[in-house]
Amino acid sequence: MSGKPRAATGLKEYLRRFGPALVGTAFLPVCLLLAPLGCASGGGDQAASGPLPVNEAAALQAAARHHSASTPMGQVGAGVGQLPAPPPPPMRVPVATPPHDDLAGAAVQTADAAILEGPAAAAVAGTGTLVLYDTTGQWGFLGEMYAEQVANLVSHFGTWKAEPVASYVAGQMNAYAAVVYVGSTYGEPMPKAFLDDVHAGAVPVLWMYDNIWQLTAEFANLNVNFATTMGWNWTGFDTSTLAGVNYKSTLLTRDPLNTASGLMGTSVTTATVVATAVRSDGSTLPWAVRSGNLTYIGEIPFSYVGPNDRYLIFADMLYDLLKPAAATRHRALVRIEDVGPDADPTELKAVADALYARRIPFSIATYPGYRDPLGAYNNGVAQSYDLASRPTVVSALKYMQARGGTIIMHGYTHQYSNVKNPYSGVSADDCEFYLAYVNATNSVVFTTPVPGDSRTWAAGRVTSGLAAFKAAGLAAPTIWETPHYAASAADYPAFVSAFAKRYERVFYFPGLLSGAAPDYTRINGQFFPYLVKDLYGSPVIPENLGNVEPVPVNNYPARLPADILATATCNLVIRDGIASFFYHPYLGTAYLTQILDGLTAQGWTFVAAGSVVD
Numbered sequence: 263m264s265g266k267p268r269a270a271t272g273l274k275e276y277l278r279r280f281g282p283a284l285v286g287t288a289f290l291p292v293c294l295l296l297a298p299l300g301c302a303s304g305g306g307d308q309a310a311s312g313p314l315p316v317n318e319a320a321a322l323q324a325a326a327r328h329h330s331a332s333t334p335m336g337q338v339g340a341g342v343g344q345l346p347a348p349p350p351p352p353m354r355v356p357v358a359t360p361p362h363d364d365l366a367g368a369a370v371q372t373a374d375a376a377i378l379e380g381p382a383a384a385a386v387a388g389t390g391t392l393v394l395y396d397t398t399g400q401w402g403f404l405g406e407m408y409a410e411q412v413a414n415l416v417s418h419f420g421t422w423k424a425e426p427v428a429s430y431v432a433g434q435m436n437a438y439a440a441v442v443y444v445g446s447t448y449g450e451p452m453p454k455a456f457l458d459d460v461h462a463g464a465v466p467v468l469w470m471y472d473n474i475w476q477l478t479a480e481f482a483n484l485n486v487n488f489a490t491t492m493g494w495n496w497t498g499f500d501t502s503t504l505a506g507v508n509y510k511s512t513l514l515t516r517d518p519l520n521t522a523s524g525l526m527g528t529s530v531t532t533a534t535v536v537a538t539a540v541r542s543d544g545s546t547l548p549w550a551v552r553s554g555n556l557t558y559i560g561e562i563p564f565s566y567v568g569p570n571d572r573y574l575i576f577a578d579m580l581y582d583l584l585k586p587a588a589a590t591r592h593r594a595l596v597r598i599e600d601v602g603p604d605a606d607p608t609e610l611k612a613v614a615d616a617l618y619a620r621r622i623p624f625s626i627a628t629y630p631g632y633r634d635p636l637g638a639y640n641n642g643v644a645q646s647y648d649l650a651s652r653p654t655v656v657s658a659l660k661y662m663q664a665r666g667g668t669i670i671m672h673g674y675t676h677q678y679s680n681v682k683n684p685y686s687g688v689s690a691d692d693c694e695f696y697l698a699y700v701n702a703t704n705s706v707v708f709t710t711p712v713p714g715d716s717r718t719w720a721a722g723r724v725t726s727g728l729a730a731f732k733a734a735g736l737a738a739p740t741i742w743e744t745p746h747y748a749a750s751a752a753d754y755p756a757f758v759s760a761f762a763k764r765y766e767r768v769f770y771f772p773g774l775l776s777g778a779a780p781d782y783t784r785i786n787g788q789f790f791p792y793l794v795k796d797l798y799g800s801p802v803i804p805e806n807l808g809n810v811e812p813v814p815v816n817n818y819p820a821r822l823p824a825d826i827l828a829t830a831t832c833n834l835v836i837r838d839g840i841a842s843f844f845y846h847p848y849l850g851t852a853y854l855t856q857i858l859d860g861l862t863a864q865g866w867t868f869v870a871a872g873s874v875v876d
């Protein structure tokens with residue numbers, strides 16, 4: 263391996279709000295292919311047998327403990343901003359409260375009339391997705407964060423609107439093709455109008471986790487037996503440790519940090535079990551069930567998400583709601599990473615040759631300015647130069663372009679100012695658009711936007727970078743990738759306005775749905791298994807497999823081709839998804855070709871990133 267010494271690039275994500283002591287969790291490393299499992303099975307016959315109170319102090323303690331998030335994955339940003347799970351439920355078997363007639367001015371009379379008439383048969387089908395989320399209670403902010411993730415994913419299928427469930431008004435869902443409700447607050451006051459419209463069943467509804475008992479109680483109010491009508495019922499929270507969730511004969515992981523929040527148990531008679539949770543002892547219980555237009559998932563699959571996570575099940579289930587006729591398609595992407603003016607032309611040509619030999623198109627994540635303000639790699643003497651002053655590197659880039667490479671812009675200098683952020687101050691080591699440091703336990707912690715951060719400042723970085731490409735005789739890239747996948751809510755709009763697409767994982771923050779000022783104490787990181795048009799407003803090409811890291815860094819385990827291929831296998835559960843990884847040319851070509859050939863053998867077809875339009 264040649265090239266300059268590299269600082270560790272595996273950044274650990276941190277939700278500062280949830281506590282500073284981060285424990286490196288070894289994520290469950292592979293998803294296992296299982297023999298197909300029978301998917302029947304109810305959760306037993308536990309009729310609501312009365313509340314089982316959980317000690318509140320213990321629950322809060324557990325919540326605090328498991329709200330210190332840690333991130334289990336390689337390269338910077340790969341798994342960044344992991345969301346915590348909701349706090350443990352105060353009761354394992356909830357007691358329903360009466361629906362709230364008075365919320366949001368819901369027109370109760372109208373809703374009742376609609377029920378008497380039954381579903382709005384032959385009504386004009388709505389379009390887009392209505393995303394509803396909880397807002398009350400100590401952890402109410404989590405509702406918006408989960409809803410941000412839902413909104414990004416459903417954007418793959420079209421338009422959407424997100425709002426607090428409390429704002430729902432009677433008949434509102436009829437304008438949409440589907441509804442997703444995120445039940446993150448136990449006992450969220452829910453409008454009767456919403457419950458009644460779900461009961462009416464005219465529009466597909468995907469309901470997650472809490473408050474399903476409010477729906478069944480409303481069925482009872484309407485003299486409808488939920489269990490016999492729907493063919494399933496909830497039973498109570500199951501806090502077993504899970505080995506994973508089985509879906510399409512693939513076992514997806516579920517981080518044990520989710521255990522305390524529980525999985526709502528269900529007893530199933532005639533409903534369809536969509537996915538099955540597997541306990542550590544091998545026994546099973548339904549994870550998601552569907553009956554008619556109602557689909558229910560017993561948890562919120564956005565907490566402690568890892569690369570092989572049950573999050574992927576949710577991503578695929580959205581096809582059932584929003585694009586049921588989608589044809590199966592498995593495309594792959596590869597991006598050559600961190601190519602700057604300091605690159606080794608020989609290494610660049612070697613990877614280009616390996617890719618071209620297979621006729622595999624690829625992207626080249628390029629930063630046009632090299633900076634080492636502290637002289638970290640130059641005996642204490644600062645260095646600064648741009649692509650134009652390295653003609654052999656420019657020639658190598660053109661060599662790559664001639665063999666199927668597309669240059670995308672990966673920041674201007676891929677470092678910030680003249681400080682360590684977090685490693686060395688040197689291009690490709692450091693963050694450019696967000697502050698980070700390495701803490702006492704060797705984990706990377708993201709803190710705040712950089713001093714002087716603003717949309718104008720970020721736009722200026724972009725402008726300077728584009729000028730540096732031009733000065734080197736290279737066309738302006740049209741695709742952007744944020745260095746280390748880390749920027750502020752002020753920066754992303756600058757990238758959106760300057761580039762047709764982005765190609766990355768992303769930081770989101772509370773406030774993006776509500777319109778409040780972004781809350782930088784709570785980072786909401788997300789990766790995508792398919793193209794989305796995200797909250798910042800541009801198409802985002804996915805990167806979901808991570809990269810090769812031969813040795814552990816910053817409390818992340820090493821990540822080798824076998825790990826990347828295992829993650830790709832998990833992604834095969836998505837009927838029209840993308841397997842996308844990136845690769846550092848200084849690693850040589852052996853790992854690269856293992857991954858390329860392995861993905862091809864799995865049935866993935868490599869395409870150019872720019873060709874991904876849906």
Ligand SMILES: [Zn+2]
Nearest residue numbers: 600690745746
């Ligand atoms: Zn980078």
